[in-house]
Amino acid sequence: MKIIETTNLTKFYGKNKGIEDVSLSINKGEIFGFIGPNGAGKSTTIRLLLSLIYPTSGQATIFGKDCFKYGHEIRNDIGYLPSEVFYYDKMRVKELLKYSASFYKGDHSKRIKELADIMELDLSRKIDELSYGNKKKVGIVQGLLHQPKLIMLDEPTSGLDPLMQQKFFNLILEENKKGATVFFSSHILGEVQKLCNRVAIIREGHIVKIEDIKTLRNDNYKKIAIRTNNHNQKVFKIDGVSNIEQIDGEISFFFKGDINTLLSLITKNKVNDVIIEEPTLEEIFMHYYK
Amino acid sequence: MNIYKREIKDKLKSTAVWSISIFALIMLFMSIFPVFSKDAATLKLMMDNYPEEMLKAFGMSGVDLGSVAGYFTMTLLFTQICLAIQASNYGFSILSVEERELTADFLLTRPVTRSKIFFSKFFAAFTALTITNVATWGSTYLSIEIFRNGKDYDIDIFIKMMATIVLFQLFFLGVGMVISMLVKKVKSVLTFSMSLSFGMYILSAFGSIIGEDTLGYITPFKYFEPNTLIINGEYDRTMLIVCIIIIIVSLVASYILYNRRNIHSAN
Numbered sequence: 001m002k003i004i005e006t007t008n009l010t011k012f013y014g015k016n017k018g019i020e021d022v023s024l025s026i027n028k029g030e031i032f033g034f035i036g037p038n039g040a041g042k043s044t045t046i047r048l049l050l051s052l053i054y055p056t057s058g059q060a061t062i063f064g065k066d067c068f069k070y071g072h073e074i075r076n077d078i079g080y081l082p083s084e085v086f087y088y089d090k091m092r093v094k095e096l097l098k099y100s101a102s103f104y105k106g107d108h109s110k111r112i113k114e115l116a117d118i119m120e121l122d123l124s125r126k127i128d129e130l131s132y133g134n135k136k137k138v139g140i141v142q143g144l145l146h147q148p149k150l151i152m153l154d155e156p157t158s159g160l161d162p163l164m165q166q167k168f169f170n171l172i173l174e175e176n177k178k179g180a181t182v183f184f185s186s187h188i189l190g191e192v193q194k195l196c197n198r199v200a201i202i203r204e205g206h207i208v209k210i211e212d213i214k215t216l217r218n219d220n221y222k223k224i225a226i227r228t229n230n231h232n233q234k235v236f237k238i239d240g241v242s243n244i245e246q247i248d249g250e251i252s253f254f255f256k257g258d259i260n261t262l263l264s265l266i267t268k269n270k271v272n273d274v275i276i277e278e279p280t281l282e283e284i285f286m287h288y289y290k
Numbered sequence: 291m292n293i294y295k296r297e298i299k300d301k302l303k304s305t306a307v308w309s310i311s312i313f314a315l316i317m318l319f320m321s322i323f324p325v326f327s328k329d330a331a332t333l334k335l336m337m338d339n340y341p342e343e344m345l346k347a348f349g350m351s352g353v354d355l356g357s358v359a360g361y362f363t364m365t366l367l368f369t370q371i372c373l374a375i376q377a378s379n380y381g382f383s384i385l386s387v388e389e390r391e392l393t394a395d396f397l398l399t400r401p402v403t404r405s406k407i408f409f410s411k412f413f414a415a416f417t418a419l420t421i422t423n424v425a426t427w428g429s430t431y432l433s434i435e436i437f438r439n440g441k442d443y444d445i446d447i448f449i450k451m452m453a454t455i456v457l458f459q460l461f462f463l464g465v466g467m468v469i470s471m472l473v474k475k476v477k478s479v480l481t482f483s484m485s486l487s488f489g490m491y492i493l494s495a496f497g498s499i500i501g502e503d504t505l506g507y508i509t510p511f512k513y514f515e516p517n518t519l520i521i522n523g524e525y526d527r528t529m530l531i532v533c534i535i536i537i538i539v540s541l542v543a544s545y546i547l548y549n550r551r552n553i554h555s556a557n
Contacts, residue, residue: 043555047553047555050398050399051398052394052395052398052399052552052553053552053553053554054550054552071403072401072402072403072406073401074401075399075400075401075402076401078399080395080399082395082555083555084392084555086391086392086393086395086396087393087396088391088393089391099292099296100396100400102292103292103400103401103402104401142396
């Protein structure tokens with residue numbers, strides 16, 4: 001049985017397109033990346049799956065049940081962490097988490113304590129006194145306290161420092177090992193590559209590509225910028241180089257292939273400076289998914 | 291039950307403030323009654339000097355302000371304005387507050403149906419309003435017993451007057467709810483609730499002044515106008531039915547709209 005399945009899911013806001021014909025199929029135990037620039041339709045898709053909004057057309061099922069008819073049953077086993085977290089300001093963290101837990105069967109107080117310890121979250125604080133990062137931690141605990149079978153993350157790492165991000169990723173991986181499926185939306189390619197098995201790329205409301213992360217890794221483009229006094233970009237026109245551009249003393253291009261070939265080429269030619277970086281998602285879209 | 295409990299807890303303070311204020315208001319108004327009734331003759335003379343339009347606007351025309359019930363109509367009118375503001379405050383806020391304060395994402399991603407959220411919120415608001423209603427009854431009874439100055443009164447007419455409060459509250463609660471579901475966003479609850487309650491009052495007063503009866507069919511201040519009730523001794527049956535229909539339609543419509551509503555994200 002598929003954990004998430006959507007067929008031609010479409011949502012228009014009046015005349016504005018949210019998403020169109022999105023078809024996804026996510027298996028049990030997967031960590032599925034959902035990646036695209038801001039405004040591409042990631043949140044729209046997630047909000048549809050949670051039946052926060054209703055589709056213009058198309059279907060969506062989770063655990064084999066219709067999202068819009070049986071949303072309340074499905075949500076028993078979903079943990080959701082939104083990109084921006086807002087809670088009842090007057091409550092204390094403990095009260096909020098207790099309130100959240102009261103919607104699920106069983107006693108979750110031990111798990112709350114456990115998660116709060118891992119995320120270093122002070123349960124006695126008032127919500128409106130919390131920093132953005134700390135609110136995010138409340139979101140994480142809230143999303144995981146009932147041991148959901150499906151975890152939906154909508155750009156979860158913003159506001160978390162790198163150390164907390166790592167702890168958070170470890171938590172997610174641990175849940176995944178226990179059998180939870182993860183739907184991970186992000187606009188940061190790096191974190192998706194680190195975590196996910198498969199990834200769907202969404203752009204302007206359409207799914208552009210659904211790919212294995214390994215394949216995507218082989219498509220490992222680097223963005224290179226070289227500062228040199230030899231104003232000659234031809235030297236660098238080797239196999240795997242594309243979109244080469246020269247502005248004064250700076251030559252920039254994309255490179256795909258054996259990085260050693262390029263490095264030895266750079267050493268042979270006298271250069272002043274080299275920058276090798278990951279292309280941004282937007283750049284990948286611009287060059288490869290036109 | 292958890293949503294209901296949270297809603298009640300959330301409303302506890304405001305309910306207490308409203309109940310105590312209304313209790314005090316009635317006490318204060320009725321405490322002047324002994325002075326009024328003592329000088330009934332002078333009072334009548336004074337009243338006759340006021341323009342009829344003004345008396346109508348304040349719901350004082352056609353009743354003897356020297357009698358307990360007659361004097362009470364004036365008190366009740368001011369009480370009704372307070373009750374209207376409270377009920378429409380709740381009406382405009384209970385469903386919209388989660389969206390305005392961006393907690394809708396949290397609540398609606400819990401494993402509950404929207405119907406359950408709707409009913410929990412509605413019944414919590416109704417419970418809060420009922421507490422205020424009880425305070426109003428209590429205050430009325432107490433103030434009359436303390437200040438009636440030995441004058442007799444007809445208990446039936448009081449019960450009739452007071453019994454309309456629940457419909458009055460439901461009207462403003464329901465209409466507030468349906469308007470909050472029809473607009474994209476309720477930015478400020480107070481602006482909406484003040485407009486609705488005072489708007490309805492002004493409509494009723496205006497209708498009375500110009501003697502236009504059809505206006506009365508949309509405002510509960512007219513359905514349950516205390517002085518008319520005293521004069522006729524009976525509810526206006528058509529208006530009563532209109533009121534009940536408006537309550538039912540607005541509640542059913544808000545239920546349907548809430549179930550279909552798209553909850554947009556914060557950004």
